[in-house]
Amino acid sequence: MASQRSSFPLPSQVRSPPGAEGWEKMYPYFTRFAPEDDKRFWFYNAMHFPEPMPPFDVVTAEIPYQALGAFTTRVFVFPTTLGVEHRIVNGRVYITANPVADGEEIGKRLAVFQERAGYYYQNWDRLYEEWKGRMTALIDALKAIEVPALPEMDDIAVVHSGRGYAQNVDVRTGFNRAIEGFGMMWQYHFEMLMLGYGAYVVFFQFCKQAFPEIADQTVSRMVAGIDVLMFRPDQELKKLARLAVKLGLSSLFADGVAPDAVMAAVGKAGAAGAEWLAAVDAIRDPWFHISTGDGFYHHHRSWNSDLSVPFAALARYVAMLNAGQDIERPTERLKAERERIIAEYRALLGSEEERGAFDQMLSLCHLVFPFVEDHKFWCEHWYTSLFYAKMREFGALLARWEQIADPEDIFMLHYQEVEQALVDVTLAWAAGTPARGAAHWRPLVEERRRVLEKLKDWDPPAALGPVPEEIGDPALLMLWGITSETLQSWLRVPDDLENEKTVRGFAASPGVVEGVARVLKNVNDIGQVQDGDILVCPVTNPSWGPVFGKIRAAVSDIGGTMSHAAIVAREYGMPAVVGTGVATKRFRTGQRLRVDGNSGIVTVLD
Numbered sequence: 001m002a003s004q005r006s007s008f009p010l011p012s013q014v015r016s017p018p019g020a021e022g023w024e025k026m027y028p029y030f031t032r033f034a035p036e037d038d039k040r041f042w043f044y045n046a047m048h049f050p051e052p053m054p055p056f057d058v059v060t061a062e063i064p065y066q067a068l069g070a071f072t073t074r075v076f077v078f079p080t081t082l083g084v085e086h087r088i089v090n091g092r093v094y095i096t097a098n099p100v101a102d103g104e105e106i107g108k109r110l111a112v113f114q115e116r117a118g119y120y121y122q123n124w125d126r127l128y129e130e131w132k133g134r135m136t137a138l139i140d141a142l143k144a145i146e147v148p149a150l151p152e153m154d155d156i157a158v159v160h161s162g163r164g165y166a167q168n169v170d171v172r173t174g175f176n177r178a179i180e181g182f183g184m185m186w187q188y189h190f191e192m193l194m195l196g197y198g199a200y201v202v203f204f205q206f207c208k209q210a211f212p213e214i215a216d217q218t219v220s221r222m223v224a225g226i227d228v229l230m231f232r233p234d235q236e237l238k239k240l241a242r243l244a245v246k247l248g249l250s251s252l253f254a255d256g257v258a259p260d261a262v263m264a265a266v267g268k269a270g271a272a273g274a275e276w277l278a279a280v281d282a283i284r285d286p287w288f289h290i291s292t293g294d295g296f297y298h299h300h301r302s303w304n305s306d307l308s309v310p311f312a313a314l315a316r317y318v319a320m321l322n323a324g325q326d327i328e329r330p331t332e333r334l335k336a337e338r339e340r341i342i343a344e345y346r347a348l349l350g351s352e353e354e355r356g357a358f359d360q361m362l363s364l365c366h367l368v369f370p371f372v373e374d375h376k377f378w379c380e381h382w383y384t385s386l387f388y389a390k391m392r393e394f395g396a397l398l399a400r401w402e403q404i405a406d407p408e409d410i411f412m413l414h415y416q417e418v419e420q421a422l423v424d425v426t427l428a429w430a431a432g433t434p435a436r437g438a439a440h441w442r443p444l445v446e447e448r449r450r451v452l453e454k455l456k457d458w459d460p461p462a463a464l465g466p467v468p469e470e471i472g473d474p475a476l477l478m479l480w481g482i483t484s485e486t487l488q489s490w491l492r493v494p495d496d497l498e499n500e501k502t503v504r505g506f507a508a509s510p511g512v513v514e515g516v517a518r519v520l521k522n523v524n525d526i527g528q529v530q531d532g533d534i535l536v537c538p539v540t541n542p543s544w545g546p547v548f549g550k551i552r553a554a555v556s557d558i559g560g561t562m563s564h565a566a567i568v569a570r571e572y573g574m575p576a577v578v579g580t581g582v583a584t585k586r587f588r589t590g591q592r593l594r595v596d597g598n599s600g601i602v603t604v605l606d
Contacts, residue, residue, distance in 0.1 A: 008463045008491070010038040014089050020454035023091060026055040028414065031088040042087065042094040043463040047480060047558045048296050050538045052091030052455035055448060056411040056418065059182065060296040061086050061093050067186040072194055076117055079110040091455040094464060097476065120195050124367055128192065135188055135378050142181050142386050145174045147393040150429045168426035171397070175422055178390050179415055189379040196372040200562065203361040210354065211345055216561040217507045222342050223365050224570045225334030228373035231571065233287045233303070234545035237310055238327050241317035243279055247272040253318040259307035286382050292526060294541045295380025298411045302385035308527050313546030330573040373567065394418065401425045403437040404445060412445040462490040462581060481506050481560035481579025489581050505580035507600035508566035513575050514605065515552040517591045521584055534595055536587050540565035548572040553595035555583045555602050577602050
């Protein structure tokens with residue numbers, strides 16, 4: 001049996017991996033742990049940041065946490081919580097939530113929250129439509145940003161239009177507009193999201209009080225079977241598969257054939273091929289603007305940049321259709337099961353008053369839940385994929401001016417450093433001289449790439465600092481799967497876990513299956529998944545919808561019963577156990593596992 005530690009390492013006790021000394025220089029000063037941080041509890045946000053952070057990519061922590069805190073602390077004034085603070089150590093993002101503990105302050109904030117949240121809940125449909133309009137405008141504005149070519153002479157149109165400024169002005173203003181747009185997107189992201197979670201938290205707490213024995217999974221299944229945009233890309237793939245079968249193109253979609261080869265073969269298939277390719281072009285914007293990751297790293301490319309994931313799914317769907325198999329998600333079955341569970345528990349309530357409260361809270365959950373998932377496609381995937389593509393255009397400009405060797409090198413610089421490099425270019429263009437940055441930026445880029453490679457080998461502690469007496473934040477439970485019991489399991493010394501046959505987590509989606517483990521620690525390896533595998537990973541991503549059609553079950557280190565991984569598993573009707581903490585360390589690819597999504601237990605069979 002594994003022994004127990006008494007506490008997590010303190011932030012001040014964490015050491016740099018050999019060869020990675022000086023990693024701190026890649027990140028802003030305010031992301032570093034301070035001595036007073038030793039007194040607080042922090043946990044590794046592996047759900048969103050499962051890899052070391054390239055310097056540019058910290059924008060996906062810095063800006064979102066600004067927006068999250070602003071809406072919870074200042075705009076809607078949540079009663080029991082303020083914002084989230086983040087720190088970076090050895091390239092990993094650790095966070096802590098700031099609770100409100102004073103009863104008088106909670107009461108004061110509650111009155112403000114009820115008025116403001118109530119307005120949004122009462123006008124949800126209208127506000128959501130307006131939200132989509134603002135997001136569409138933001139996406140269009142990002143697309144409209146042009147990165148100047150900075151030719152030898154500016155265009156004659158500058159003279160004829162009398163606009164009064166040269167092309168180099170557009171370099172800096174365009175870059176700043178892109179960064180500002182990214183910040184605005186994250187404001188929109190959190191505008192309604194925490195209210196969506198808040199509605200579910202209230203319903204969850206009501207159910208736990210009214211039905212003391214009810215499982216977390218059962219509560220979450222009362223909102224299952226609701227169609228959301230994160231499943232739309234997979235639905236579009238299925239339409240393409242049906243069209244390929246209808247047009248007689250099935251033989252061109254053999255498993256394992258490279259996407260370019262498939263596209264070339266289809267292009268030679270006459271009118272049928274032209275029709276299919278036109279259908280692809282019609283859906284790529286926006287439905288292929290979906291990242292293979294969760295939208296937080298530049299190197300997790302979208303389907304539009306890397307067709308391997310969608311085309312692997314296409315080949316499988318075509319084969320299934322030809323074999324007469326159903327390729328649809330079991331949505332109707334989930335809805336029927338949802339209604340059965342709702343009716344069963346509603347009947348257990350003892351009064352009309354309780355049933356009325358139950359109906360009202362559940363109805364609100366059904367109203368807000370689509371946004372809880374839809375925002376991810378709009379924000380983390382569609383907008384962020386376009387944002388990183390725009391940054392690559394600025395990287396290409398820096399590469400043409402020999403500031404960096406390759407456009408991808410832009411992501412080895414913090415966005416404020418990128419602005420410095422662009423200013424250098426605009427000055428050089430204006431002066432008619434070479435830019436000066438090559439000697440400064442190129443060695444820095446190479447050193448940071450080397451350090452990041454070293455940081456990949458570091459095994460980050462699940463948490464840092466003193467163990468809190470209790471975990472009272474429902475969001476930590478539902479999204480990250482963090483409870484007092486979770487923390488105790490994290491405290492276990494892992495030396496002899498190899499000898500244990502079972503791993504426990506949250507029962508996220510019901511069912512029991514057996515199969516072969518496929519352990520993936522990097523989202524870019526998702527193409528390795530084979531039919532019938534049991535996927536074991538740090539955290540699954542909603543964008544892996546096509547992969548969920550191949551696997552038999554999902555097991556993750558991170559996540560609670562309302563994490564995106566759990567939601568996706570339920571919507572695809574497969575067993576899932578999330579929040580195990582140790583699955584990727586305990587299991588190996590090729591082992592036979594039994595996944596019990598009813599109890600939250602995963603067992604090694606061989």
